[in-house]
Each structure stands twice: as structure tokens, then as C-alpha cells.
Amino acid sequence: MAYGQTxxxxxxxxxxxxxxxxxxETSETDDNGITRVSGVTVPTLTAYFPKAGTPNTGKAIVICPGGGYAILAISHEGHDIAKLLAEHGIAAFVLKYRLPTDEIMVDKRIGPLQDAQRAIQLVREHADEWGIAKDKIGIAGSSAGGHLAATLSTHFQKAVIDNPKGTSLxxxxxxxxxxVISMQEGLTHGGSKSNLLGSNPKSADVTLFSNxxxxxxDTPPAFLVHAEDDTAVPIANSEAYVAALENQGTTSKLIRYPKGGHGFGLHNKTTPDKWFDHFLVWLAGI
Incomplete structure (x- = not known):
């Protein structure tokens, strides 16, 4: 498989x-070089494997770009992160997942989760072929993609896809x-909530998708990054998830930035600190 081309x-x-x-499907790139994809009907994974000569950690990460469940910010929250992971010996897979809409889905609530479950299933079932350890496969996500990643992390026991081999999801x-962690009022991002659950969701669905x-x-360890001045998705989302993990005795780490707003991807321009460096240290220790 060619580097970054598969x-x-x-x-x-x-x-x-x-x-x-x-x-x-449409794809548009703005003046800042940010590419946004919408109208996905054929979901894909774009694989980035470590180059020859780069030590292979055996680890892999499926990446879910954000975009309020309306678009996919697939460049700075997808491919840019994947390339950097591969440079550090971590195989990365950018997930171009279907966005929830009644136009293309029978049940839009589970559409993105199906694609995330299938991505983990596919990578785990090809782990030997791709030089990946089956017990070192993670999920990453930004904003609404973070909701999808957290949903997979808390909704893996019930398969919403065919899983004939009984592969761990x-x-x-x-x-x-x-x-976005929660669908509850006061915490959630309104656009993500309405796009996933509709304008008048059932209380049971709000609870089910409040991760x-x-x-x-059994929820996996989590590394979180959030700015305290994020007005789109309050940092209380990350705080609530960390508290829930800690209550279960599960490892977590939250990198808090005083400023940075929302959607900064790899580079929070308000600080020279690089969360990615902290993540590599954390990942090596779990």
C-alpha cells in the first residue's frame, strides 16, 4: 500500500x-486551505501508513473529522492529523463517513456510528496484513467527529452493522x-444535535447519545483537548466525559487551553504548546 495514497x-x-x-458528494476548499466535504453516500477510509524506514509502533487510529454532522472538515481535522501520525510510526485512517440525513438513510441516528464501527472492524480484520497490533487500534474525532468517536467508545457492544466474525468493535x-460529548441542553452543540437526532428528539435518544x-x-481510555473559551462546544463536554471515565477508574487526560476557540485542529495559534506532543507521550504510556 502506497503512503497516503490508499x-x-x-x-x-x-x-x-x-x-x-x-x-x-461535493468538496470545497476555502482561502485558508480548509477542505469541506458533504453529501457522502459512499463512505471510505484513506490510509496513511508509516513510510519505509520509519519505526512502526504497531498502533493505528481511525480519524473522524468534525463539521456539526453537516459537513466534514476533512483536511485540517483529518488528513493533516493522519500524515503527522504516520510520521511518528502510527498508521492512520481518515474516515469519510455519511452525514445523518433522512434523504439517504432509513435511520439517520445510527448512520455515522455504522461507518465508525465498520472502520474499526475493517482495520482490525486486516491488522496482520497492514502491520497493526489488533489491541492497539484507536479512534479520534474533532467536534461532532469527537461525538462520533465517543459514541463508538460507549456503543461498541451492540453492533449496528453485520459482524459475522464477531470482531471486537x-x-x-x-x-x-x-x-461534542452530550446531547443534553446546556452542554450540546445545537446543530450537531438537530442534524443527528432531529429538531424534536425523544428524551430516550437524548440520553442514549449523551455519551x-x-x-x-469497559469504555476505553481517552485523551481530550479543549479550549476554555470555546463558545461553539463548551469545555464542559470534555469535563463531563473525563469525570465519567474517572468515576469508572478509566485513564484519561484533558489538555486545557485558556484560549483557542473551536476548530483549531493540530495548531492552537494562541499558544506555542503542541497538544500532539502530549498525546504521543500519553499514548506511549497506556
Missing amino acids: VINLYDDTVPNSKPSSME RPDFSLLLYP ELQVTK
Whole structure:
């Protein structure tokens, strides 16, 4: 497999939970070089493997870009992170997942989760072939992609995809950048909530997809990054998840920045500190 050049269709045949639609995928890049993708109907993984000569850690991470469950900020919250991980010997897979909409899905609530579960399933089932340790496969996500990553981390025991081999769908760790964790009023990001659950969601769905309420002793360790001045997704989301993990005795670490706002990706321009360096140290120790 060529470095950074391998695009893998997530499903071999029919995409589950889909219905006929005329929707077409679009990709736009703004003046800041940020690429946003929408209208995904054929989900994919783009694989970044460590180059020859780079020590292979055996670890792998599936990356879920953010975008409020409306678009995918696939460059700075996807490919840029994947390239840096590969430079440090960690295989990375950028997940271009379907965005929840009634136009293409029978049940939009579970569409993104299906793609995340399938991504972990696919990487784990090809781990030997790709030089990956089956017990070192993590999930990463930013903003609404962080919600998806946290959802996978707390909803892995119930498969919403076919899993004939009984492959574990549990990520071994998670990296959550300014994540939407909760669907509860006062915590959630309104756009992410309405796009995933609709404008008038059932209280049971709000609880089910409020991931701080779904943490158990089996939820994987998490590394989180959040700015205290984030007005889009309050840092209380990350705090609630960390508290829930700590209550279960699970390892977690939250990097707090006083400033930085929302959506900064790898580089918080308000500080010379690099969260990625802290993440590598943390990952080596779990």
C-alpha cells in the first residue's frame, strides 16, 4: 500500500441503512486551505501508513473529522492529523463517513456510528496484513467527529452493522479534540444535535447519545483537548466525559487551553504548546 495514497471503500457491496437518493458528494476548499466535504453516500477510509524506514509502533487510529454532522472538515481535522501520525510510526485512517440525513438513510441516528464501527472492524480484520497490533487500534474525532468517536467508545457492544466474525468493535483508546460529548441542553452543540437526532428528539435518544451518561468500566481510555473559551462546544463536554471515565477508574487526560476557540485542529495559534506532543507521550504510556 502506497503512503497516503490508499483509498478503501468501507463496504464491499450495499451500504447498510441506505436508501435511493440523487445526492451527490461535493468538496470545497476555502482561502485558508480548509477542505469541506458533504453529501457522502459512499463512505471510505484513506490510509496513511508509516513510510519505509520509519519505526512502526504497531498502533493505528481511525480519524473522524468534525463539521456539526453537516459537513466534514476533512483536511485540517483529518488528513493533516493522519500524515503527522504516520510520521511518528502510527498508521492512520481518515474516515469519510455519511452525514445523518433522512434523504439517504432509513435511520439517520445510527448512520455515522455504522461507518465508525465498520472502520474499526475493517482495520482490525486486516491488522496482520497492514502491520497493526489488533489491541492497539484507536479512534479520534474533532467536534461532532469527537461525538462520533465517543459514541463508538460507549456503543461498541451492540453492533449496528453485520459482524459475522464477531470482531471486537471496541477502540482501544480515543483522541477527542474539542468534542461534542452530550446531547443534553446546556452542554450540546445545537446543530450537531438537530442534524443527528432531529429538531424534536425523544428524551430516550437524548440520553442514549449523551455519551457522558453511557460510560462504563469497559469504555476505553481517552485523551481530550479543549479550549476554555470555546463558545461553539463548551469545555464542559470534555469535563463531563473525563469525570465519567474517572468515576469508572478509566485513564484519561484533558489538555486545557485558556484560549483557542473551536476548530483549531493540530495548531492552537494562541499558544506555542503542541497538544500532539502530549498525546504521543500519553499514548506511549497506556
